[in-house]
Amino acid sequence: MSDQTARNESHPLDSIFYPKSVAVLGVTPTPETVPNDIFRNILTSGYTGVLYPVAPFKRSIYAVKAYRYVLDIPDEVDQAVIVYPSNVCHKAVEQCGQKGVKSIIMISAGFREVGPEGAKRETGVKEICDACGMKLIGPNCLGVINTDPISMLNASFARKMPARGRIAFLSQSGALCTAVLDYALGKGIGFSKFVSFGNKAGVTEIDLMRYLHKDPQTDVILVYLEELRDGRGLVEAAREITRGPGAKPILLIKSGRTVQGADAAASHTGSLAGEDVISDAVLKEAGIIRVDTIDKLFNSAIMMTYQPPPRGRRLAIVTNAGGPGVMATDAAVNMGLEIPRFDDETTGRLKSALPAAANIKNPVDVIGDARADRYSAALQAVLDDDNVDQALVILTPQSMTDIEAIAECVVAGHKKTDKPLACSFMGGRDVQVGINILQAARIPHYILPEWACSALIDSNTFNEWKNSPAPEFKPLDVDAAAARAVMDSAPGGYMREDQCLDVLRAYGFPVPRYKLCTSADDAAAFADELRCPVVLRVVSPDIIHKFDVKGVALDLDGSDAVRGAWNDMMTHIAEVMPQARIIGAIVRGMIPPGREIILGAKRDSVFGPTVMFGLGGLFVEVFKDVTFALAPVTAQRAASMVRGVKAYEILTGARGTASADVGGIEECLRRLGQLVSDHPRIGELDINPLLVGSADTGNLVADVRIRLAP
Amino acid sequence: MATVEDRVKAVTGRTLNIDPGEIQAEHSFTFDLGAESVQSVELVAMFEEEFGIEMDEDAALSVETVGSACEFIARVCAEQGVAVDLE
Amino acid sequence: MLAVLLSVVDRPVREFQSDKVKETRALKLILLDIDATGRRNFDPVGLSRPLFELRCGMTSLAEKLIARTKATDVACFIPEYMAGVYRTETQWPVNDPGALGADDLLLVNARVKADSFDIETAGPGEVGLGEDGGVQYVRVGADDLGRIQGEDITSWIDNAREVLPSVHANLPTWDYAWxxxxxxxxxxxxxxxxxxxxxxxxxxxxxxxxxxxxxxxxxxxxxxxxxxxxxxxxxxxxxxxxxxxxxxxxxxxxxxxxxxxxxxxxxxxxxxxxxxxxxxxxxxxxxxxxxxxxxxxxxxxxxxxxxxxxxxxxxxxxxxxxxxxxxxxxxxxxxxxxxxxxxxxxxxxxxxxxxxxxxxxxxxxxxxxxxxxxxxxxxxxxxxxxxxxxxxxxxxxxxxxxxxxxxxxxxxxxxxxxxxxxxxxxxxxxxxxxxxxxxxxxxxxxxxxxxxxxxx
Structure with missing residues (x-):
């Protein structure tokens, strides 16, 4: 019962996992139908509460007295599992509300996933749940499983109750759930909680992740997500869950595409990379480990749940075959693990325990004819070495290999150490006895050494993340009020160039000296003041493509040239676009050619304000070499964004170019993040290009475009 | 001749094993009367047989209550020239 | 199905040794599955595919006829309702009257047994009839081509029957799926x-x-x-x-x-x-x-x-x-x-x-x-x-x-x-x-x- 007290008793989602009574609504007596399977699963899985079937005009289901309506049940009902056809679910939910039910698991399909009519039904059901304070899982889901002995609830139509374990699994896909349960059964993997959340009309993956963070039965949280609706919420939750005391790793498979809101119309930055690229960058920023396959999901999960956290990245390998040892070494190094040298004492111990032909350096090769004694001595020696943080034992079945004994000695070695251990007994049938022994002792086993390395690196990554301080966002000095005043005066849509520049100037971006001039004389005077060749750019709320109407004049040297260009420009525009309202024209100095980069910001329908960085031209358009971050952007994140592009070296003076003002770029990214966070009206902002100068000359905004919401 | 409603209730009662006297117009076949999915198909077939009509299965299966089944059937009967007692 | 068809070329289809079949110039084989009534004898497996896609042995009926006639080019005419799907599964022209415009055409009813197809593939224009009087094949030489007209395949074949001489070929056919x-x-x-x-x-x-x-x-x-x-x-x-x-x-x-x-x-x-x-x-x-x-x-x-x-x-x-x-x-x-x-x-x-x-x-x-x-x-x-x-x-x-x-x-x-x-x-x-x-x-x-x- 200590578990029960450890559990935060008053959590609102408790009624999903720990209901004192459950009613299944819409049960039928026909075997092998979904409603019947669910009822039978709860009945036979050892549920510790009370179960009621609701089945109109049936006396009983499996000898349990049946009720026509949930309202007819004489006792309290904590949880209702609803399996009625979608068109009558609202009636069942209404009655649940009257009955005082606390949580609803809606298995029924035929809601948002089938189109607008279904979406309407879903909203209706959700509204009743909200009004009555009922938590809703689903609809269109497989159900919920809790292996905690104080509940033992299998409110799902999965065929089998999984074993008890410390991994929680959340899945949007019901079909995947059954596959995962079957997979786990075959590998002896147990679960603490298992939830198929379907359309997530009520309770979302974010709510469930937060609940599992506090669940003493759960060590690792696995999530299979098809559709990310609240990316920012997910990131915020993940940041809290994966850091600090009680941190838990989150491993996530994200498939499919996000639903893009109508407001997320094609924007320059958005079209540079699919939503998925943003998700990838952003999830990493939240400490979430994203994986692509079910194998990898569980490979890493069992490492993190079965083994202690590694203290560092140094890996010792013990093998009885050279080839696999070398392959494992390559894989480990490529993934970011280190293969350390052993200290003298270890080398001495290995020398005395192993034959002369053995390799006593890392990776240790105990040679093909090795038996348990050699494995035991080698493993002990390397685990005792302070230069080793974790070990991988590789075995290939040779005629001399006593597989069982070697597995036992690995288990014994594991008991004496607090360092994580992984094994790869390669082969199939012959090594199975050994694998069984390892699995029983909760030593992660992998068919391939590469898989073991990948699981170890995930474990390291998480551990480093968990213990790293959360980066703090420090606002820069900006004039937010001035920027707001400019935006308040602008209508929705693309802002005028002078206004864009005003906004950037208020936020401390390196903008060139410019002036909005209203006459040829005014422009000529300002050009004289600048004392350099200038650019003239027409400003009109009606002209979007300035070049098309000859609204840009370049390289004007001297006041006469400016005056001439002004008159030509205005005459031409008056001819081709007589209806255009002309505010004037911007005069600014010519910007010298240089390396170009792009900074972008976008209000994403899933993630909210995001910031993008990329080197200009080909790098962005062809190679899609860009990085993303959520706004606001911390100094650390800005630095990693700039260093995260593959062509970063171009900025650091590769191939004879001068080193760029990287610090200045980072500062721009921080300012940009702050700008879009501060002003929700900004839908999209592109600084394209930002001309990169050296640390002496600094960078310069060459062109900017801002789209405002109405 | 019995009314459409009487006949619908009689067929429903027979198909679902319920006393027709307990069936009311506002009852939902599934939620109130406990029809299973295969029984819904049976109901459609039995209404067709009872009234000598052909119903579109998608439309017929989306009928939710006994009362709306009566309306639906009366309409189909009218379309297909089958005389029925409405009152 | 596509893969099977594409593999016709490199797939080891039976080489039929018949002294009547000679290595000749390019021959275009037109597979015909246009007998709306007769084809129903292959229900239900013929309902959703051309009959010549049905299998017997390791090959389809089409593959057998292609191998037998040593055709270098293939087109087909099938019921229009299945043409949309079949076009996505084959590279052959489907129900394309343009396919009837080339030299040395051989139109064969897909139900004719390839093993028994002992007709010269090249030669003067000729319409071969079965026991029931139905067209089993139409052979068209380059000289005949301009003479045959027709808006669709049925009228084209009707016209061919008028223009070209007929012979009673009485070739054995596949009649039922069994x-x-x-x-x-x-x-x-x-x-x-x-x-x-x-x-x-x-x-x-x-x-x-x-x-x-x-x-x-x-x-x-x-x-x-x-x-x-x-x-x-x-x-x-x-x-x-x-x-x-x-x-x-x-x-x-x-x-x-x-x-x-x-x-x-x-x-x-x-x-x-x-x-x-x-x-x-x-x-x-x-x-x-x-x-x-x-x-x-x-x-x-x-x-x-x-x-x-x-x-x-x-x-x-x-x-x-x-x-x-x-x-x-x-x-x-x-x-x-x-x-x-x-x-x-x-x-x-x-x-x-x-x-x-x-x-x-x-x-x-x-x-x-x-x-x-x-x-x-x-x-x-x-x-x-x-x-x-x-x-x-x-x-x-x-x-x-x-x-x-x-x-x-x-x-x-x-x-x-x-x-x-x-x-x-x-x-x-x-x-x-x-x-x-x-x-x-x-x-x-x-x-x-x-x-x-x-x-x-």
Missing amino acids: DLMLANPDELTADFNALGRSGIEGSVEQPNAIRGSDKDVFVAPGAVVHPMVVFDAADGPIYIDENAEIHPFTRIEGPCYVGAGSILLGAKCREGNYIGPLCRIGGELEESIIQGHSNKYHDGFLGHAYVGEWVNLGAQTSNSDLKNDYSTVSAILDGRRPLDTGSPKVGALIGDHTKTSIGTLMNTGSVVGAMALIMATGEPLPKFIPSFAWFLKGVTTKGFGKKKLYETARMAMSRRGKEFTGAHEAMFDAVFELTSEPRDEAIKKGRKQMAARQHS
């Missing part, structure tokens, strides 16, 4: 021999036993044969195509062909089976043709059957293929009139996308239409189940309708990375119409039975 099934074992052997490939190029895990000669077994590259598999090639050859997987305790008697990517799960394969690509087969199978993409995962006997694509047979689905008095088997193709097949052994014909439940029992000479859904009761099925039937509680019903069946088909195909497209839907809509009469009758009869049961 003809293919009955000829399957011999064709398998002949195709294997013509192909001339043998040996183990895939992986065969030991222990494994081959009865008969190693020369009569071919395991293609990428195929995996697990331990404890028996190949009995004593009475016929065995061909395991690329990436097929044969699980332990499978016994295969030759002649047999296992298609690319198919999986045999401890199956007992008696002689004379063609198993198309990407099938999952368990249980007992004898002298049957499974077109492809179909599952018979579990135990149960299927003999002398022709099964379409995307069929799923539930556990213990079985058919009888021999009557207890050894008399010839009759089958009902149109829902009304029994036809004597003339053979004592005919099992079931099952159309595309049909699904049977656990424990489905089928009588000798059963015909189960396309897109049907069978929930068995334990009693043997009626000998005729119409296409798009929902067979529930022992009777044919409208069930949950056509849309629901399409949804299931869509899901089944997407699980194998294929798409059930608008063209598929349009094709099956046409099949629905073509098969409506017997279905409506069966539904009416079903209602009566159901009502009678309620009243009793």
